[in-house]
Amino acid sequence: MSAGILITIVLVLAIVGFVLGRRRAVATAGGDGRRLHSLPGYYGQSVALFAAVPALLLMAVWLFMQPVVIDGRIGEMIPDSAVPDGGSRGLVMSDVRRIADGIEQLVDQGLVSETDLATMRADFTNVRGRLGEVGIALGSNVSPGVFEAAKVYRDANRTGGLIMTIAVLAVAAACFAWSYLRIKPDLRARNISETFVMALLIGSSLVAILTTVGIVASLVVETFHFFQMYPASEFFFSTTWNPQFRGGSDLGILPLLWGTLYVSFVALVVAVPIGLMIAIYLSEYASKTLRSLAKPAIEILAGIPTIVYGLFALITVGPFIRDWIAEPTGLGSSSSSVLTAGVVMGIMLIPFVSSLSDDIINSVPQAMRDGAYGLGATRSETIRQVVLPAALPGVVGAILLAASRAIGETMIVVLGAGAAAKLGLNPFDAMTTVTVKIVSQLTGDTEFASPETLVAFALGLTLFVFTLGLNVLALYIVRKYREQYE
Amino acid sequence: MYDNPLTKRDAVTKEVKISARGCQVYYGDTHAIKDVDVDIEDKTVTAFIGPSGCGKSTFLRCLNRMNDTIDVCRVEGDIRLDGEDIYDPKVDPVQLRAKVGMVFQKPNPFPKSIYDNVAYGPKIHGMSRNKAELDEIVERALRRGAIWDEVKDRLDAPGTGLSGGQQQRLCIARAVATEPEVLLMDEPCSALDPIATAQVEELIDELREQYSVVIVTHSMQQAARVSQKTAFFHLGNLVEYGETGQIFTNPQDPRTESYITGRIG
Known part of the structure; x- marks a missing residue:
């Protein structure tokens, strides 16, 4: 399931949560809004926030971490022989990613079935030609090691995506249920939404600060690499x-x-x-x-x-x-x-x-x-x-x-x-x-x-x-x- | 002076320093001062009293043409300093302000050293030929401002670092350094505590020896304490003008009586 659909589902859940939460708050107070600690809307808001925020956060972290983890594992699989002279492992990895993409499209368009794919081997099939059919142009023939890695990469991505969907939906549903059930007239719903606003504001300022830190860090790291190759004294004091x-x-x-x-x-x-x-x-x-x-x-x-x-x-x-x-x-x-x-x-x-x-x-x-x-x-x-x-x-x-x-x-x-x-x-x-x-x-x-x-x-x-x-x-x-x- | 009963104050008539006849001031369409006639005497403290917005500060600012700096302000009528019309086109307001000094409500020392604050006026008017003379002028002004003893060891310190009362006395010293003939004071004590107020009042009494002092004040006690002549303004009109003792003990106009007894204002 694609990320867009997943986000939509979570948001719909949040909207439903708002309506239900509000209704439940009014119901627990016996229809008398004055017995509630906060306005009914705040109760709805608390359910909506709990349904959406943790799930979306989990999703963001997952989407960020998954490629890192998978790349690490696939990187180890690629044999040294598959890395051409003068090239780097990074270039091979980007090949793997493109091939995996191509396979995905082949399967999507029904040109290759899942079972065929399992038996397909780079040394027998013209993988480069087949991928060309779906518009993935490769610079050279695909070596068996790289092709196997691409297949594993694709599988891992699919499994990862599936687990993520399940996990996100589970978190959303669980938080929804918990926050819905705890609604009582004396729940301090207004304070919850106040805390959330504060967290949102802190988060926004963190984005700016972290970006600055990130820029500086990348500059510092690359500068460090530079000074490993070139003497600092020359850089700062040479006049040419x-x-x-x-x-x-x-x-x-x-x-x-x-x-x-x-x-x-x-x-x-x-x-x-x-x-x-x-x-x-x-x-x-x-x-x-x-x-x-x-x-x-x-x-x-x-x-x-x-x-x-x-x-x-x-x-x-x-x-x-x-x-x-x-x-x-x-x-x-x-x-x-x-x-x-x-x-x-x-x-x-x-x-x-x-x-x-x-x-x-x-x-x-x-x-x-x-x-x-x-x-x-x-x-x-x-x-x-x-x-x-x-x-x-x-x-x-x-x-x-x-x-x-x-x-x-x-x-x-x-x-x-x-x-x-x-x-x-x-x-x-x-x-x-x-x-x-x-x-x-x-x-x-x-x-x-x-x-x-x-x-x-x-x-x-x-x-x-x-x-x-x-x-x-x-x-x-x-x-x-x-x-x-x- | 505090023990002096108001009625027994000497009421010797002195030479007239500033005379205003038919003075009108407009702020845009607002008629702020209506037909004021007043004679301000030399070597006398004249107090302007009246409720807020009655035009006393506006009239004070007419006397050295400070109202020129306000775009919408228009002055009509005749104001003479020593017989010369100060609103004559031939009169340079800059020269006039050197002769008619002014002290403001809030102490406003420049962000410079104490010395430079006082030396500023003499410098721009070229009153000294050399550093020694300037030093002398500064010392004389600071002594006259009754602040010399407090600051003589730190003339290089910034004027803004002094306390409120000291700052106001510094501003008075700055104003007298240019040897003005008239000193206008616009509520000089309203930002000060009682002790600083007492110091400034004492100073005003001493300044009377040499200058004609005009003071705007909201405090009737202050007017009674420091002035010989008092003018009561109300809604832009000069209601009553006369000996301070007479104004406070035997006002002629019912409005004056209401104001000094606290019924209007």
Whole structure:
């Protein structure tokens, strides 16, 4: 029975449970709702929850664990001879899975009967041809060992699925019956549903946290593999980046990190002054009408996909800088440059800085401004010497958040900054960033076994640590600021 | 001063510092101040009393054009400081506010050091030629604010770290540092405890030696304690204005009497 049908059955059971539970609650109270501890609906809810939740949880765990267990057992069955030279056991396992799939379809379509299948052997039957009939194309002939493994795999999956169906239905029915029978007027059904809501909320936040943990863990594991193949000191301190897919590459992070920081620096030089001045104008000078028009207009910038910014860098800003600034001054001849990527990224960051700083400047108490005006300060004196210093910690936090965006930005630099890893100071030179190299190391048909591909994970982890640090710092500063006026 | 019976207060008429004639204030369509005429004397503490929303703070803010910072607010009529119309287009409100200082309801020290808080006004008005002079101005202001002894050892500490009463006295010191001629105080003690209130009241009495002080207060006892002249506002009208002793012991208007005896307000 497929998972979808099973889920439907459990849910129907839950709905039935709701109706019956509610009815029973009213009946036990002798038709008088006031004698119940909770509203009748809560009793129905408790039955529905008990019927559905444990069964569905069991099903989720089962579906997650079954492939792991079966793969482990089948993996042991495959003889070493079945693993081709230079290939891996993982590839053979995926063959096994596809063959098992194919057999399933053959049986479903009535092309092969169960009894035939039991006697079918790879060395006598053209398995590859038969599987081709149902659209499963295999790269080579099927070896007997793999075919046997596939048959066992299929059987195990079928048995597993059957047991799961029975177990899930049994759990659902048992919990249903138990929660239905325990309904009494003094059962605290409302508290049960309250506990369930809390569990649901905790579960949701766990999803976010566990995902983060999972991402970090996978990065850390792959980075660990990388450092087993490539010395960490070379990675962190070498100044050359020259990956060779034949091996013997130089994988120093320094040129990439330099490129990242240089581009981000240029971006912040563009974004911070403009963004701050926008924020000051909007919060201190602009009239209400203008503000209500200008603020959303600026925030449109934040809604433009970064790939569009990248195109803007590639076909407009890049050639412009090359033709009007770099070539006349003889400083460079490439249309992709640090300046191109930095300027465009700066434009992207403007709404970040302006919108956050605007909120922060607005939260400076009016009393501060009154105090300064009362002493005879002009508007700009008040802003420069009283409002901005008061808002400074928050503004710094906003800038750091913008910086962490800049460091992690990918598409603009892929299209705007170039691909040459270089340690240099000329902003008209093409340079490259950590994110660009992660993309380029992972694109193409490569396997995750060589240092050249695994380096992407080490780069990613470094970047992650960087931006995490910046974010933590920004949050710390912003929080410290908040305490000041409360 | 507390022992001084209200009726025996000296009632010498002094020079008029600020005179308002036919002053009207509108907030959008609301008519907040209706036709107020008042003469505020030099070297005198004048108290504005009245129930909440009667316009006393609004009128106070007219005297140094703080209402300019509120978009919907419109002031009409004639307000003169030493005979000059302060709403004349030629008058720079920034210059005016240097002459007419203001202390607010809630202590609002800037998030700077104590020294910088006081030095801020003198700095922006270029009142000192060098650091030594500025130090002198700051010390004089802090002494006049009766807070010098408490903070002289920690002038670099942030002003926001002081207690509420100290903060308010710091704000007063900040206001007197620019050598204003008039000091406006908008309920300066409403956020303070009784001890801090007593300190600030004592300070106000001392400030009378040099400045004309206008204080808005909700506490009638405070008005009676610190002021020589009292103005009673009600629903945007100036109901009665006169010697404090006379207002509190022998009010002419029945509304004043009702308010000070606690029947309206």
